[in-house]
Amino acid sequence: MDRIELIQKIFQKTEFENYLEIGCQTGKSFLPIRAKNKTAVDPVFKIPLGRRFKWLFKWPANSKARYFTLESDVFFDSQKAYLQNLEQLDVVLVDGLHNFRGALHDVLHSLVYLSNDGIIILHDCYPPHEAASIYADIFPTEEQQQQAKGWTGEWCGDVWKSMAYLLEKYPNLLDVGVIDTDYGLGYVRFKTAPTSREFSVDEELFDKINQLSYSDMKSDPKKIINLQPASYCETILSLY
Numbered sequence: 001m002d003r004i005e006l007i008q009k010i011f012q013k014t015e016f017e018n019y020l021e022i023g024c025q026t027g028k029s030f031l032p033i034r035a036k037n038k039t040a041v042d043p044v045f046k047i048p049l050g051r052r053f054k055w056l057f058k059w060p061a062n063s064k065a066r067y068f069t070l071e072s073d074v075f076f077d078s079q080k081a082y083l084q085n086l087e088q089l090d091v092v093l094v095d096g097l098h099n100f101r102g103a104l105h106d107v108l109h110s111l112v113y114l115s116n117d118g119i120i121i122l123h124d125c126y127p128p129h130e131a132a133s134i135y136a137d138i139f140p141t142e143e144q145q146q147q148a149k150g151w152t153g154e155w156c157g158d159v160w161k162s163m164a165y166l167l168e169k170y171p172n173l174l175d176v177g178v179i180d181t182d183y184g185l186g187y188v189r190f191k192t193a194p195t196s197r198e199f200s201v202d203e204e205l206f207d208k209i210n211q212l213s214y215s216d217m218k219s220d221p222k223k224i225i226n227l228q229p230a231s232y233c234e235t236i237l238s239l240y
């Protein structure tokens with residue numbers, strides 16, 4: 001099961017209405033999701049006109065989808081009124097900046113608005129090999145690609161570190177793990193209703209997690225990112 005199917009099935013099984021996608025690019029994952037209220041955030045949208053029309057026809061609620069041409073940090077900072085007006089986010093796909101800090105910010109910002117039984121899904125949390133896990137700001141430069149031994153064009157960055165961070169920081173508050181499918185689907189849910197909605201980066205823990213290498217994670221992915229088999233998608237669905 002990939003991210004699109006998992007998210008779609010969650011909407012099918014619930015009364016959830018509000019979907020946020022951070023990092024939308026060509027709309028491949030955003031447009032097919034059959035949710036009532038959809039919000040997309042990306043500083044550079046590249047949605048082909050034909051795809052936009054096709055999905056307007058197949059899912060008419062796409063006509064009122066909101067598109068914010070912004071970096072996600074700027075979106076969360078400047079659109080508080082919009083987010084509060086939505087009341088709550090039910091499902092969030094984090095697929096924007098593919099680095100530890102970017103993904104962590106996106107999760108922490110989303111948790112402020114996530115419904116108590118909502119879910120955040122993160123793409124690219126289990127890189128297939130070390131070259132796919134190298135750090136880059138937006139995308140590895142030609143030079144970084146040449147230096148990365150075994151580069152195949154596949155790239156997940158070090159998003160997986162955000163899962164390691166959340167597991168260590170919030171063992172009682174959050175249910176966190178990575179499903180071994182579609183380059184690693186991270187999931188984040190509340191285990192219990194939060195008493196506070198203030199989340200900030202613990203820089204000390206950030207630095208500690210940031211020192212972990214890809215091989216550290218691969219030596220014990222169950223412990224470091226709570227890796228689950230692909231069949232765990234069904235377990236997630238059974239919660240709804």
Ligand SMILES: C[S@@+](CC[C@H](N)C(=O)[O-])C[C@H]1O[C@@H](n2cnc3c(N)ncnc32)[C@H](O)[C@@H]1O
Pocket residue numbers: 022023024025026027028029030041042043044045070071072073095096097102138
């Ligand atoms: C891998 S693509 C998203 C793919 C899409 N979710 C899908 O499944 O087809 C990553 C996107 O994140 C966007 N992006 C980069 N930096 C971002 C940021 N700071 N905030 C939000 N999106 C960002 C890029 O412009 C790019 O379109």
